[in-house]
Amino acid sequence: MSPQNEPRQTKAQRQSAARERARVIREQQRKRERRNRMFTIWGIVAAVAVIAVVIGFIVANGIRGQVADSGPRPANTNAWGGVTLTKPNELAASPASGEVNVKDTQSPTASASVSGAAQPVPHGVEKAAAGKPAQIVIAVDLACPVCKNFEATYADQLDTWMKDGKATVEYRLTGLLDGSASTTNYSSRGANAAYCVANSAPTKLQAFLTSAYEQQPEEGGEGLSNDKLKEIASGAGASDVGGCIDDGTYRPFVKYVTDQGRADGVTGTPTVFVDGQRWSNSGDFTEFAQKIIDVRK
Template sequence: MSPQNEPRLTKAQRQAAARERARVQREQQRRRERRTRVLTIWGIVAAVAVIAVVIGLVVANGIRGQVADSGPRPANANAFGGVTLTKPNQLATSPAAGDVNVADTQSPTASASASGSVLPLPHGVGKAPAGQPAQIIVFVDLACPVCKNFEATYANQLDSWMKEGKATVEYRVIGLLDGTASTTNYSSRGANAAYCVANTAPTKFQRFLTSAYEQQPQEGGRGLSDDKLNEIATSAGAPDLSSCINNGTYRPFVKYVTDQSRLDGVSGTPTVFVDGQRWSNSGDFTAFAQKIITARK
């Protein structure tokens, strides 16, 4: 049928058709507007996420970048960053001995490697001389939950060996978890606070570590503030250390000890040695260490 022969629409039909076309056009417009809003919102969300990542990287890099490569060595820490307990709450004391520099870190040498071991033996780790207590060395990170568990499980046993004169316990506090455990490099800031305590109030060092672990922040958050670290130190019996902690006095030292630890094959914490023998972090540490201590002459 040709258009000329098609029946003519009534006025009411033409008005209804016009209304339907208008409705369809309005619906199509609404759909376009909805798509535009969704795309705009997702665009804003993506942009905010990118900005947040950039800001986070800038802040994290800024915090690390503010740490000098050289700085003072605290009193009562040995050449390798170790703070040694000879008895519970009693450190092997030594004066502050100049500065450290990250450029002076060294790769393990043949004389600093365990004979036949797969991993290198860190500098300053080995069997104690005959007639001396066994040397227990623990690499720790205050942001490390496994370190917290190690201390909670074995602290009393470590104290017993020290009281009996069978072992000394050396802690090397490092910032291995910066950038992963917190957004404010809590690992290094916590280590700095620990060395502030060792330098000024050596008899309170062990209590500080215990309290810091008890109040360990959740992984991935901001970590404890410097003010909170000072509060933990003073609660442990140290004097006000806010200047040392807030100024990051021993952050370069922490940087040095952490970098040297990495070069020495320490890739996680706790890493524990008893007279130069590395614990596998599995099984009972007491049984592992007792066998070595008993075999000493």
């Protein structure tokens, strides 16, 4: 049928058709507006996500820093990064001496037997000379729950041996758990804080370590902030180490101690030696150490 022969629409039909066209146009407009709103929202979400990533990167790098391979050695530490307690709250004193560099780490030179298996003996770990207290060396990580339990269980016994002149206790603070125990490299930051205390307020180191373990964060989180570490140090009586903690002054030293420990077979914490004999981390440590101490001359 030709257009000329089509029946002419009534006024009501024309109005209805116009309303339908208007409805379709309005619906299309609403769909465009919804689509544009979604694009805008997703654009904002994407922008926020990018900003969050950038901020996270900046914050993380501000905390972690690009840790140098070389840096200063704190006072009251030995050649292998140990701080040695000769009596409770008394560190073997030594001046800060030069710098360390991770390229100077050395391979172990001896082996010890633990449960029949040969294990490296770290540098500086040996049987004490006759007439001297036994040498107890403990590699620790402030983010390590087992280290926390070791200290909670045996701290009083360690103090007793030191008071009685039976043993000295050397701590080597590592960053072995960086990247696994926290998202902000708390292990090495905590070790740095401990070395800051050892350098400036050596008689407060034990109190700092005790408090840091008591407030140990859960694994996998952010770890304690530098502000919290400063608070713990201040509470322990070391109130002048804030700049050292914020600056990460001894982070290169921690890196060196950690790498040297790995080279020496210290791949977990606590790793404990008594007069050069390695504890297997099973059984009672007091019983293990007491037998070695008792046969000394």
